[in-house]
Amino acid sequence: MKFSGFLKDKILFLLAQGFIIVFLVLLLDIYHISHYAIILISMTVVIISIGALAYEYLVRSRYYNRLNKTLESMDQKQYIASLLEVPNFAEAEVLCAVLKQVTKAMNDELASYKISQDEYREYIETWIHEIKIPISCIDLICKNNRNDITKRISEETVRVDSYIEQALYYARSKNVASDYSIKRLSLDSLVKAAVKKHSKQLIGCGAQVKLDNLDHTVYADEKWLDFIIGQIIANSIKYKKDALTLCFFASENQENIILFIRDNGIGISESDLLRVFEKGFTGENGRAFAKSTGIGLYLCRELCKKMYLGLEAQSSVGCGTTIKITFPKDRQSFLQ
Numbered sequence: 001m002k003f004s005g006f007l008k009d010k011i012l013f014l015l016a017q018g019f020i021i022v023f024l025v026l027l028l029d030i031y032h033i034s035h036y037a038i039i040l041i042s043m044t045v046v047i048i049s050i051g052a053l054a055y056e057y058l059v060r061s062r063y064y065n066r067l068n069k070t071l072e073s074m075d076q077k078q079y080i081a082s083l084l085e086v087p088n089f090a091e092a093e094v095l096c097a098v099l100k101q102v103t104k105a106m107n108d109e110l111a112s113y114k115i116s117q118d119e120y121r122e123y124i125e126t127w128i129h130e131i132k133i134p135i136s137c138i139d140l141i142c143k144n145n146r147n148d149i150t151k152r153i154s155e156e157t158v159r160v161d162s163y164i165e166q167a168l169y170y171a172r173s174k175n176v177a178s179d180y181s182i183k184r185l186s187l188d189s190l191v192k193a194a195v196k197k198h199s200k201q202l203i204g205c206g207a208q209v210k211l212d213n214l215d216h217t218v219y220a221d222e223k224w225l226d227f228i229i230g231q232i233i234a235n236s237i238k239y240k241k242d243a244l245t246l247c248f249f250a251s252e253n254q255e256n257i258i259l260f261i262r263d264n265g266i267g268i269s270e271s272d273l274l275r276v277f278e279k280g281f282t283g284e285n286g287r288a289f290a291k292s293t294g295i296g297l298y299l300c301r302e303l304c305k306k307m308y309l310g311l312e313a314q315s316s317v318g319c320g321t322t323i324k325i326t327f328p329k330d331r332q333s334f335l336q
Contacts, residue, residue: 003061006060006061007053013053020045021042021045024038024041024045025038059088059089060089063085063088063089063092067080078103078107078110079103080099081099084096084099121171121172124167124168124171125168125171128164128167131164135157135160135161138153138154138157139154139157139158142154142157155200162230162234165227166231169299170299173299173302173303180224181222182219182220183219183220183221183222184217184218184219185217185218185219186216187215187216187218187250187257187327188214188216190222190225191214191229191248193226194229195209197226197230198230198234201233201234201237202244205237205244207237207245208244209246209247210249211247211248212249213249213250214249214250214259216257218259218327220307220309224303224306224307227299227303228299228303228311228325229261231297231299232300232323233246235296235297236261236263236265236321239265239321240263240265240266241265241266241318241320242264244263244264244265245263246262246263247260247261247262247263248260248261255328255329255330256327256329257326257329258325258326259324259325259326259327260322260323261323261325262321262322262323263320263321265320265321266317267316267317267319267321268283268313268315268316269283270316273314273315276297276313277297277298277301277311278294278298279295279298280294280295281294297313304325308328309326309327310325310326312324312326
């Protein structure tokens with residue numbers, strides 16, 4: 001609270017006090033009161049007025065300064081009303097009452113929005129689980145009636161299923177508390193399971209898969225990590241250049257185990273590389289080579305953040321892409 005602003009608010013009070021002092025001086029002079037007495041009375045009024053203003057300013061400035069410091073230290077500033085000190089002057093009492101009413105209204109609105117959002121997310125999750133049933137039926141029909149047409153239909157159902165799975169993980173990405181379990185996992189088994197899951201697409205594009213030095217134990221959520229590796233595999237297939245070569249290998253240092261997933265695809269330009277993990281970013285490759293939503297790598301980054309894993313992309317145009325997933329070794333405290 002600035003003193004100049006405080007004085008500006010008190011301008012009427014200061015004018016009134018000035019008028020009172022002038023009136024007293026004139027009145028006392030009319031009654032022939034000693035000039036020394038007039039000066040003494042005038043100085044007394046001035047000193048009392050200044051003292052009252054100084055005291056009021058100190059009380060208000062201390063209160064508002066503490067309020068500002070409390071607000072600056074808060075991460076969730078919408079809860080400031082619950083931390084307000086009980087004021088000892090009327091102006092702040094009105095302010096506190098208004099803030100509490102506004103905060104309550106805002107929190108009620110946020111709670112209503114959160115309930116609506118949770119209901120929508122639950123509906124999406126339920127719908128996704130339900131839609132998987134007819135997709136599985138279509139795939140089964142195609143397997144029982146093999147020809148060129150059903151083969152193409154089966155390939156498309158795999159793509160549809162992949163997008164549905166992506167939608168499910170996107171719906172869950174903001175609230176994973178109920179579906180989140182850090183466990184001790186075999187990196188070799190995890191990678192092989194992900195490759196097997198995408199074997200049809202890999203075989204269909206004539207991919208060569210190489211696995212090396214994956215005999216490591218890491219700490220992560222199995223389903224989330226399977227999804228992340230699956231998204232990286234899908235991107236390698238989508239942006240392949242010629243015959244796809246996909247390499248999985250790991251390295252270990254004192255603090256981390258790092259999984260490398262390297263392909264020989266079209267690569268990513270330097271300008272796009274800094275933004276590949278942004279939500280909705282498709283870049284040059286997404287516009288030129290394949291239809292892209294810009295959601296896959298964004299989800300990978302969000303899920304890695306929630307599991308406290310590092311995620312990094314290295315690439316150059318025409319020389320393929322390498323994705324690095326970093327697993328901290330000291331993860332026992334996350335085990336459930």
